[in-house]
Amino acid sequence: MKLSPRATLIKPSPTLAVTAKAAALKAAGRDIVGFGAGEPDFDTPEHIKQAAVEAIRAGFTKYTPVGGIDDLKDAIIAKLIRDNGLAYGRPEIMVSCGAKHSLYNVAQVLFGDGDEVIVPAPYWVSYPDLVVLAGGTPVILPTEEKDGFKVRPEALRKAVTAKTKALILNSPSNPTGSAYTEAELKALAEVVLATGILVITDDIYEKILYDERKFANIVSVDGRLKDQAIVVNGVSKAYAMTGWRIGYAAGPREVIKAATDLQSQNTSNPTSIAQKASVAALNGDPSVVDAMVVEFQKRRDVIAAGLNAVPGVSCRLPEGAFYVFPNVEGLFGRAWRGKTLGSSTDVTEFLLEEANVAVVPGIAFGDDRFIRLSYATSMKNIEEGLRRFAKAVASLG
Numbered sequence: 439m440k441l442s443p444r445a446t447l448i449k450p451s452p453t454l455a456v457t458a459k460a461a462a463l464k465a466a467g468r469d470i471v472g473f474g475a476g477e478p479d480f481d482t483p484e485h486i487k488q489a490a491v492e493a494i495r496a497g498f499t500k501y502t503p504v505g506g507i508d509d510l511k512d513a514i515i516a517k518l519i520r521d522n523g524l525a526y527g528r529p530e531i532m533v534s535c536g537a538k539h540s541l542y543n544v545a546q547v548l549f550g551d552g553d554e555v556i557v558p559a560p561y562w563v564s565y566p567d568l569v570v571l572a573g574g575t576p577v578i579l580p581t582e583e584k585d586g587f588k589v590r591p592e593a594l595r596k597a598v599t600a601k602t603k604a605l606i607l608n609s610p611s612n613p614t615g616s617a618y619t620e621a622e623l624k625a626l627a628e629v630v631l632a633t634g635i636l637v638i639t640d641d642i643y644e645k646i647l648y649d650e651r652k653f654a655n656i657v658s659v660d661g662r663l664k665d666q667a668i669v670v671n672g673v674s675k676a677y678a679m680t681g682w683r684i685g686y687a688a689g690p691r692e693v694i695k696a697a698t699d700l701q702s703q704n705t706s707n708p709t710s711i712a713q714k715a716s717v718a719a720l721n722g723d724p725s726v727v728d729a730m731v732v733e734f735q736k737r738r739d740v741i742a743a744g745l746n747a748v749p750g751v752s753c754r755l756p757e758g759a760f761y762v763f764p765n766v767e768g769l770f771g772r773a774w775r776g777k778t779l780g781s782s783t784d785v786t787e788f789l790l791e792e793a794n795v796a797v798v799p800g801i802a803f804g805d806d807r808f809i810r811l812s813y814a815t816s817m818k819n820i821e822e823g824l825r826r827f828a829k830a831v832a833s834l835g
Contacts, residue, residue: 447567448571475814478730486677505531506713512528521644539701548572553602565608587763594630604636609654620654634666649757668693673719750831751769761811774835785797789827
């Protein structure tokens with residue numbers, strides 16, 4: 439059977455592929471320490487689960503409005519005002535089946551043939567594909583480790599052409615853990631305003647910041663951007679609700695209406711029960727998130743220090759999210775089983791086969807000098823994985 443041309447453009451998610459391979463090896467009897475999955479290992483807080491149970495018992499199991507129930511939209515509106523100083527109305531909010539779904543819908547209604555979308559690298563693996571599936575062209579804008587993996591205003595200005603439609607910004611970042619400051623975002627906002635491009639800001643890791651850093655959103659720091667910006671967020675990462683699949687987008691009414699109309703034809707409404715649970719998450723006690731962040735910071739400190747202790751590996755300390763993105767270029771040229779390591783994929787294969795440690799190659803995120811490890815796993819796994827990593831590297835020729 440012949441597939442459509444669009445189907446040939448789709449690549450499977452490398453992060454999910456690594457997680458699936460690690461699970462398959464575990465099922466086959468291999469003792470794998472997995473650093474692939476980008477989801478909190480904590481359980482969903484009890485009050486959120488209880489809200490879902492109450493929704494089921496109350497019979498809240500039918501269709502809802504396509505773009506989300508009013509009480510969830512109101513909880514999102516209250517959150518955006520409380521946390522970000524951003525004022526939106528219900529017609530400017532769309533609830534979807536996860537933040538990825540929100541991004542997909544937005545891309546589909548904004549981008550088309552000939553549109554260029556600037557995607558800073560390293561990038562979350564889905565950004566370029568979401569642009570391509572909408573008919574646009576992702577323009578990869580490399581960033582440097584020495585700059586904290588952040589886009590500089592002059593580089594953004596040079597990347598904008600007459601075809602540029604938008605910039606996708608992710609802070610804190612997957613995979614690097616970098617987080618923009620208010621001053622850095624103000625400088626980027628000036629470029630966005632001067633060039634007239636759109637900006638899509640993916641804030642899914644907003645709550646996961648370390649060392650008492652404060653979250654900054656590009657629209658919050660410069661309100662003039664509101665009419666040319668889409669804010670995307672969700673409950674998955676902050677509230678350990680990855681499987682509940684609730685994300686949302688806030689933006690200009692005409693964009694949100696178009697994206698909601700699109701959603702009416704692809705998924706209809708997000709799960710009714712998960713929507714009620716998300717109301718409880720957004721309106722509930724924020725200390726449940728704070729407790730997770732404290733633990734994540736402890737893990738971050740341990741995994742970064744452990745990686746920096748491995749000869750040939752250097753690891754920047756992330757400001758947020760729950761990933762480290764170590765530079766493994768120092769391992770290139772080393773020999774393993776008659777093969778010379780020369781890429782992040784080689785290093786990933788080496789660690790899986792030699793150390794039973796599963797990581798994601800940096801090439802999946804747009805930079806072949808690095809690998810990504812998620813520390814959304816237990817301290818025991820982190821310490822054991824580091825021990826295996828160091829032992830394997832010491833065996834290289």
